[in-house]
Amino acid sequence: MAGSMIMPNSLSAYSCKMSGEELKETVRNFVEGYQGGFIPFNRGSLPVFSGISVEVKETDDGYTLSKVTKDGKKVQDNDTFTVTCLAIPKHMEAYLTDENIVFEGEDTFVKDTWTEYVSDGNAVLAEPEDYMTLR
Structure with a gap:
């Protein structure tokens, strides 16, 4: 049943270990758009984040990333993330x-x-969080 409700559009999961500096660059690219990639065209097309919070400013030309935090603290360039x-x-x-x-x-x-994770019976779902502030 969970499989029928979750991500029916064949999304893939891409993982990478990166520094805080690389994380901020990656988040900026997904918020502001990047050459060869997806460019957000309205509020509903902005990315969803988990584990970090972002502040985004809406401009006449699109969106600008202004802040990335984790646990209420600014992400530092030398931090490490998966x-x-x-x-x-x-x-x-x-x-x-x-x-x-x-x-x-x-x-x-x-x-x-x-589906595999939920089927194991040990799934612990995180509490909802405010992941984005749009100004």
């Missing part, structure tokens, strides 16, 4: 060719991973 992006392959192509930030797991579908 990041997982849930996306369709065409929105990750630019990142998959980047030599500095290497995402893995293109064949890992979110639906299959989540």
